[in-house]
Amino acid sequence: MKxxxxxxxxxxxxxxxxxxxxxxxxxxxxxSAAQQASxxxxxxxxxxxxxxxxxGSQYYxxxxxxxxxxxxxxxxxxxxxxxxxxxxxxxxxxxVAEVPLAFNPNSDQTGFRSDLEEWTSNAADTPTADWLPAWxxxxxxxxxxxxxxxxxxxxxxxxxxGPLFCYPDGAESDGCVGMSGDHATFLGSRTxxxx
Numbered sequence: 001m002k003x004x005x006x007x008x009x010x011x012x013x014x015x016x017x018x019x020x021x022x023x024x025x026x027x028x029x030x031x032s033a034a035q036q037a038s039x040x041x042x043x044x045x046x047x048x049x050x051x052x053x054x055x056g057s058q059y060y061x062x063x064x065x066x067x068x069x070x071x072x073x074x075x076x077x078x079x080x081x082x083x084x085x086x087x088x089x090x091x092x093x094x095x096v097a098e099v100p101l102a103f104n105p106n107s108d109q110t111g112f113r114s115d116l117e118e119w120t121s122n123a124a125d126t127p128t129a130d131w132l133p134a135w136x137x138x139x140x141x142x143x144x145x146x147x148x149x150x151x152x153x154x155x156x157x158x159x160x161x162g163p164l165f166c167y168p169d170g171a172e173s174d175g176c177v178g179m180s181g182d183h184a185t186f187l188g189s190r191t192x193x194x195x
Contacts, residue, residue: 054163
């Protein structure tokens with residue numbers, strides 16, 4: 001009888017206690033745990049970031065991360081964030097095998113992290129958009145540049161002489177992002193080796 005009483009008491013106590021927390025997006029503790037669970041713990045993973053002090057007292061954060069089963073199979077993402085460190089202004093992802101200008105396909109984890117840190121460095125000779133080649137009237141594109149915007153947009157960025165961030169985005173090219181305050185525009189890719 002004592003055992004039955006103790007069992008009923010334990011059952012009653014458990015019915016009165018608070019239910020265990022279940023993972024959901026509304027609970028910030030559970031959300032951060034879910035984010036940590038989504039970060040791969042095996043394979044080839046690396047991150048890099050630094051502050052970028054651009055012209056005209058404009059400040060940005062440049063970040064990169066890469067994840068994959070091996071360093072050769074990883075996908076790398078580069079992003080530019082606003083000064084607050086939260087607002088993403090620009091982001092692009094690339095399989096590292098498609099960007100040999102930035103990544104050594106035979107890198108180990110340490111070399112891969114070094115490659116990623118170098119990838120977040122500005123590859124523009126002069127970090128302002130007026131450094132880009134002029135787009136002649138009537139031409140399909142500027143010399144040694146394959147634009148992703150119209151001639152009017154391209155020349156507008158050049159004329160404004162705003163911040164320019166370029167990074168390797170292929171075997172022979174650098175992708176260039178024009179900045180204007182808290183707005184970023186992918187202008188296209190510069191290919192100095194060929195027209």
